[in-house]
Amino acid sequence: MQEAAFDMGAELTAFSAEATGAGAVVSFSGLTRDTASGDLDAMVIEHFPGMTEKALTAIRAEALARFSLIDALVIHRHGRLAPGDPIMMVATAARHRADAFAAAEFLMDYLKSRAPFWKQEITATGAKWVVPRDEDEAALKRW
Amino acid sequence: MQEAAFDMGAELTAFSAEATGAGAVVSFSGLTRDTASGDLDAMVIEHFPGMTEKALTAIRAEALARFSLIDALVIHRHGRLAPGDPIMMVATAARHRADAFAAAEFLMDYLKSRAPFWKQEITATGAKWVVPRDEDEAALKRW
Amino acid sequence: MMEIRYFAWLRERIGTGHEVVETKAATVGDLITELKARSEAHAYALSDLGAVRAAVDQTLVGFDAPLRGAREVALFPPMTGG
C-alpha cells in the first residue's frame, strides 16, 4: 500500500532476484487507462486505511497457501494518479509456470473485488465512480 | 533471439511505456532452475538459427491475431546460461487483464513445445538433455 | 455505541465518512434498516442493497453477520481495485 509511484520493472527485477529456485516469474501490472473519449485528467483511488493492509496481506497469504509458490508480491497505490500511471502490481515466483500464472490470476481476481479500493475517473466534466464489471465478480467463482 | 543476457525489469518498463492505452500488462520470465540435487553448473540452449526467428515471429503474430492485444514481446536466449539466469521472457499488453493473461499463457505454451530450442543441463557428472514434460504438450490442446 | 464508516459514493450520498450511532441491532442488515431511518440522504444512499457491501471490524461480511462484540461497521459500494 503506497501513495507514491513505483517502477514495475525495478520491482520485478528485485522480486525475481530474491526468488531463489524459481523457474517461472509472472507479473501483472495495472495501468490507469484513459476513458473511451480520451479525456481522463486523473484517476483517484479511495481506500479504507487499515482494512486495505489486512486485505492485501490476507490475499497474498491465501495465494501462498493455495499454489506451489516460492514468493508473491502485491503493490497497490491510492490517491491521485495520472493517465498511464501504474496503479498496482502483483508478481509470483514458482518452480513451474502453471502455478505462477494461476496464482497471479487468483491475486488479481481477489484484488479487483475483495480489497477495499474504489476508483474514480476525473474528467473536465466531473468525477465518476468506476462501476465494477460483471466479469470481475464472475471471475472469482473460478477459485 | 539473443545470446546476451537481458534485464527483465528494464524490458518490462520499456514495453509498458510504449503500450499506449493498455490497462493490463502481464510478463512471464523463465529462469534457469537448478537441478533437484542442486549441482547445476550451466544450462546450454541449442537452437535452429533461421527457423527460431521465424517461429518466434509466427507465434507472436498468432497471439496478436487471437487475442485483443495492444502489443506483445518475446525474448529468448540461446547459448550457455548460469543457474538463476533469465532464459526468456514474454510480455503482453491489453485493455483488459483476461486478454493479457491468456495471451501470455498462449505464448508460453507455444514457446515450450513449438519453437526449436533444446535445453541441456551441465553438471559435474556430465551433460543431460532436458526431457519435455507431458503437461507441456497437453497444455497446447487448450488453444 | 457503534462506529459507522462510509466509502466512495455511499460516503458522498450520506454526506459523511464517519458517524457514531446508538444501536441494539443484532445483524448488519438490522443496522442498515436503522441507518436508513436517520435521514433522506441515508435512505437514498442505502436504497439499493445489491450495491452495498459491508465490513465488520475490517472483515468483509454478509448482511446476516451478527454485530455482537463489534466495534465498527463499514458500508461501501462494490470494490473496484486492481
Place this chain on the structure above:
Amino acid sequence: MMEIRYFAWLRERIGTGHEVVETKAATVGDLITELKARSEAHAYALSDLGAVRAAVDQTLVGFDAPLRGAREVALFPPMTGG
C-alpha cells in the same frame, strides 16, 4: 540433393549436424526410412519415431508431409524452449 540437419541428441547420436543426401523420397517418413539405412548410428538415433520431430524448409510438419520442392529437412527431438 537434400540438405539434412540434426539437432540436440539426434545430432549427437548421428555424429553430425548436417549432411547432404541423394533422395527421391516422397515424404518425410520415407526419407527417414532411407536415412536409417545409412549407418548404425542413424538407425539408433531414429529408432523411436515418437521422439522425433521434423521441419521442412524451417516449418514444422508431420511425417506424411511431401518433399516435392523441398530444399532442407531438419530432424530433432521434441522441443524444450521457454
